[in-house]
């Protein structure tokens with residue numbers, strides 16, 4: 001029986017795909033695996049028995065992935081599963097920044113009960129007028145699952161779209177509309193665009209990337225959209241730029257004390273992925289990843305360990321080793337197996353940065369105590385044997 005714990009509510013269509021071999025536990029310390037959305041796991045105390053964490057979503061900055069890697073805990077996310085939900089809200093964000101739709105709605109609400117409202121509307125409406133998106137320049141920073149959809153939607157809306165992503169994947173590049181201008185530097189994108197939308201992960205390289213220096217290079221009256229993470233934007237600099245009118249609107253999905261109520265800021269309460277479809281997609285993918293790892297040892301969509309897949313386990317005993325990516329690990333494993341006459345039926349070894357994963361299928365008897373012996377090999381972080 002495997003035990004899972006949900007740190008945030010996870011869509012039932014996902015958890016329903018756990019079989020009778022699984023049960024939910026309210027005790028995180030008892031869980032083999034943990035499902036999470038945005039809850040912070042940074043201060044958590046990790047248990048020896050925790051095997052994996054699945055983030056039902058994209059951003060993993062709430063999880064100490066490096067600490068987990070060092071403890072042999074595989075962290076998964078669900079690439080692309082909520083991208084459409086975010087894309088649709090980004091389009092809404094561009095529209096909200098272009099016409100004062102919210103101001104207009106508030107004005108109508110205040111007129112509740114006024115018999116003259118139709119006439120008053122025709123006088124008042126000029127205060128809420130704006131501009132269209134068609135023909136405007138949209139810059140998209142980060143062309144991953146969300147950025148590609150936003151950029152392509154910009155083209156469909158009649159915008160001139162500029163994309164910047166020095167690390168773009170082949171898969172994303174294939175999906176990008178050929179009408180998108182490939183921008184080789186942020187400076188180029190900053191200078192030209194009326195709307196700039198950021199879709200990169202929050203990490204030490206991207207933190208504060210939209211600061212006074214970046215904003216200085218932008219057009220007067222630019223609209224900046226941030227549906228990625230608050231940390232990407234230096235908020236003091238953004239406030240200043242909105243005061244000066246350099247930034248017309250800052251549309252963000254991340255409320256902070258500084259931005260809530262700030263003039264020019266359009267702040268949404270982190271709703272990008274809060275659609276039925278996105279929640280269902282993420283939950284289903286997260287559970288599938290955990291099941292495949294627990295039942296067969298296969299890794300797909302991990303952010304701290306390499307993808308590695310040997311298919312269904314069948315009748316073999318499967319030995320799974322999480323270890324540092326250093327020389328002579330396989331030699332040490334096979335020496336131990338050979339000594340006890342174990343026959344290797346199949347084997348895979350993959351690495352990602354400083355970490356590696358070895359899967360070994362054995363089709364002869366496997367002695368008790370093997371896991372412990374393998375665990376004692378220096379640089380091994382975790383060993384699991386599925387019989």
Ligand SMILES: NC(=O)C1=CN([C@@H]2O[C@H](COP(=O)(O)OP(=O)(O)OC[C@H]3O[C@@H](n4cnc5c(N)ncnc54)[C@H](O)[C@@H]3O)[C@@H](O)[C@H]2O)C=CC1
Pocket residue numbers: 057058059060079080082083086141142143144145146147164165166167168169172199200201202205206227228229253270271272273274
């Ligand atoms: N508001 C919300 O509810 C949601 C927010 N997010 C946020 O959006 C981010 C992006 O999500 P996805 O598109 O699904 O991720 P993704 O991993 O598919 O795409 C990220 C892209 O950013 C690029 N990139 C990385 N560093 C860069 C840099 N310095 N400059 C330019 N490009 C860079 C990568 O090459 C990649 O193509 C997530 O990390 C998360 O923080 C994601 C989903 C929902």
Ligand SMILES: O=C(O)C(=O)COP(=O)(O)O
Pocket residue numbers: 037038039056057058059060082270272273274
């Ligand atoms: O997937 C992401 O990165 C998100 O920001 C979505 O967060 P959520 O699952 O809505 O708490």
